Amino acid sequence: MDHDTGNLREVLDGVENGLHNLKVHQSDDQLVIGLDFGTTFSGIAYAFASENKPELVSIMDWPGLEGRKQPKVPTVICYDPDDKTSFTWGGMKHKSNAVQGVKLLLDPDQPRPIYLPESTAKADLKKLGKPPVDVAADFIGAVYKHALAKIEASIPSDYFLMCQKQFVLSVPAVWSDKAMNTTLIAAKQAGIHPITLIKEPEAAAMYTLHTLQEKSLAVGDAFVICDAGGGTVDLISYEITSMSPRLELKELVLPKGGMAGSLGLNRRFEQSVKELVGEDQYYTLRKTKGFEQATIQFDQTIKTAFRGNSDEDYYINFPMANLEDDPTNNLVSNCWNMKGDDVKKIFDPLILDIERLVDDQVNLVKVKRMGDQHPKAQEIKAIFLVGGFGSSQYLKGRLETIHPDIQIIQPHDAWSAIVKGAVLSRLPQQASVVSTQAPRHYGVSAMEIYDDAIDKNQPMVFDASDGRNRAKRMTWYIYKGEDLKRENKINFPFYRTLDENFDADDLIFKDALVQSEQKVPPTHPGTTTQTNCVLTADLRSADRSKFKKRIGRDGAPYVDVHYNLVVTTGATLKFSLELHGTEIGSVDANYG
Numbered sequence: 001m002d003h004d005t006g007n008l009r010e011v012l013d014g015v016e017n018g019l020h021n022l023k024v025h026q027s028d029d030q031l032v033i034g035l036d037f038g039t040t041f042s043g044i045a046y047a048f049a050s051e052n053k054p055e056l057v058s059i060m061d062w063p064g065l066e067g068r069k070q071p072k073v074p075t076v077i078c079y080d081p082d083d084k085t086s087f088t089w090g091g092m093k094h095k096s097n098a099v100q101g102v103k104l105l106l107d108p109d110q111p112r113p114i115y116l117p118e119s120t121a122k123a124d125l126k127k128l129g130k131p132p133v134d135v136a137a138d139f140i141g142a143v144y145k146h147a148l149a150k151i152e153a154s155i156p157s158d159y160f161l162m163c164q165k166q167f168v169l170s171v172p173a174v175w176s177d178k179a180m181n182t183t184l185i186a187a188k189q190a191g192i193h194p195i196t197l198i199k200e201p202e203a204a205a206m207y208t209l210h211t212l213q214e215k216s217l218a219v220g221d222a223f224v225i226c227d228a229g230g231g232t233v234d235l236i237s238y239e240i241t242s243m244s245p246r247l248e249l250k251e252l253v254l255p256k257g258g259m260a261g262s263l264g265l266n267r268r269f270e271q272s273v274k275e276l277v278g279e280d281q282y283y284t285l286r287k288t289k290g291f292e293q294a295t296i297q298f299d300q301t302i303k304t305a306f307r308g309n310s311d312e313d314y315y316i317n318f319p320m321a322n323l324e325d326d327p328t329n330n331l332v333s334n335c336w337n338m339k340g341d342d343v344k345k346i347f348d349p350l351i352l353d354i355e356r357l358v359d360d361q362v363n364l365v366k367v368k369r370m371g372d373q374h375p376k377a378q379e380i381k382a383i384f385l386v387g388g389f390g391s392s393q394y395l396k397g398r399l400e401t402i403h404p405d406i407q408i409i410q411p412h413d414a415w416s417a418i419v420k421g422a423v424l425s426r427l428p429q430q431a432s433v434v435s436t437q438a439p440r441h442y443g444v445s446a447m448e449i450y451d452d453a454i455d456k457n458q459p460m461v462f463d464a465s466d467g468r469n470r471a472k473r474m475t476w477y478i479y480k481g482e483d484l485k486r487e488n489k490i491n492f493p494f495y496r497t498l499d500e501n502f503d504a505d506d507l508i509f510k511d512a513l514v515q516s517e518q519k520v521p522p523t524h525p526g527t528t529t530q531t532n533c534v535l536t537a538d539l540r541s542a543d544r545s546k547f548k549k550r551i552g553r554d555g556a557p558y559v560d561v562h563y564n565l566v567v568t569t570g571a572t573l574k575f576s577l578e579l580h581g582t583e584i585g586s587v588d589a590n591y592g
Helices: 003-028 102-106 121-128 132-154 157-162 177-189 200-212 263-277 279-285 289-305 340-371 393-402 414-424
Strands: 030-036 041-048 076-080 083-089 164-171 195-199 222-228 233-242 247-251 256-258 313-317 335-339 382-386 407-409 431-437 441-449 461-463 468-478 483-485 489-499 508-516 530-538 548-551 557-568 574-579 586-590
Touching (some): 030 132, 030 200, 030 414, 041 132, 076 132, 102 121, 102 177, 121 132, 164 200, 177 195, 177 530, 195 200, 200 222, 200 233, 200 247, 200 382, 200 414, 200 431, 256 340, 263 279, 263 289, 289 313, 313 340, 335 340, 340 393, 382 393, 382 414, 393 407, 441 489, 468 489, 530 574
Parallel strands (some): 030 164, 164 195, 222 382, 247 431
Antiparallel strands (some): 030 041, 076 083, 222 233, 233 247, 313 335, 441 468, 441 508, 461 468, 489 557, 508 530, 530 586, 548 557, 557 574
């Protein structure tokens, strides 16, 4: 072998080794990216799972917010009136009316408190002609692409491209399964895949307790997490079940929540301005820069500074608004001298709602632990306040007055606790939630042999295949408040009777997953049950020798197809299909 050929062999060997190393990195190294898509602010954090002690890093630089370092960007999007594919977002300057609060439209069935003025988001989207899921996808996609560019710029590009990427998206704990599925659809439309969901207060709990676990925490300690964000306030409670080799938590009682987020303060402020200046002046004022400046001043200064002092004075300016002076109500020269009581009136309906939610959660935890004969039944270690609204000193002070025996803690970095906890949830050997509470009853309805004692007054159907009368009855597989182990599989057995000469398409079955919010699940489907989703099971690829042939009472040949719909529990329900213990075919869930 001559010298040049030897050098070439060395080069080729080096390339081959490099490709081998690429494959190793590609299969082993993981980049976990968490996305907190909020009502008022959104953020992204990430970590490299391959590191021994992964560092949780928040994206701090955002378009339009140059010169400011913050872990969140405003959840705002503004479309070009002439081109709906073009938009500005976040902190960018917006030329026309921007859309805010689109997240709340992903779960339109959430009860809206009577003290909140109607949001304009629905009307804004109607004028825009885009459904909420598309607007959410546009915003999520913009945030995601910006974040990926920032992450790639911080490490060698080759390594960034090699890493497997896992995405985790946080959602309110009290959202419906349909709303969670809609959020997943928006994320997938934005090009984010593979993606998992995590409940927002669960993520906050994992991060908060993970950072505090060396500070006098112990197995058996119970905590209440109050995640007070822009749109929703979620309450969730956990007990520590293990500290080593990793922090493990179990959910104690059903999460509670409502639309008492800080966006409601902004809506109530605007309503107060309307009452102050009158409808005619307000209609003109809303279109001015002066009004925009006033709302920013309230949002960024007064809202965060208020501690409940009735004697405090606050000044709201409406530059160049030409408002009529009203000295009686402290409006002079386009400046409103807000008194502490004026601010208190804006805060108090929301604060009262949060106090009620916290009180309910605390009492439920105490009752649950007494029922379990827990040695620390009456003890709740702390109430953690996280989220943007959770940093309010006024809220903290009010809760301390109501619960003097429980420490109220506003953890460091509370604003980014959710997004960092979302990342933490996908890091091995760091922290995990091992069980949660079923939020509602889940089951199916099926035709059962008619029983006079059970099915009285229910519709009766004659079954020609066996000559019996039948009635539709519920079978419940998951019960509200039941402890559900994470990634636990629950089998929902089904069967279908087909004519012997069935077509292939006859092996596509539709079954409704039924839910009920009642305390005691009903025996029959009706007004207290609702369809959660329709599951389409495709058994066309199944081994037909597994089907059971029989002759019916009418003398005709039939085929019985027995199969299991398998539900895997997690932040969302995952569905698969089994025939005689073997996973086959596919299941699609349609939430309507």
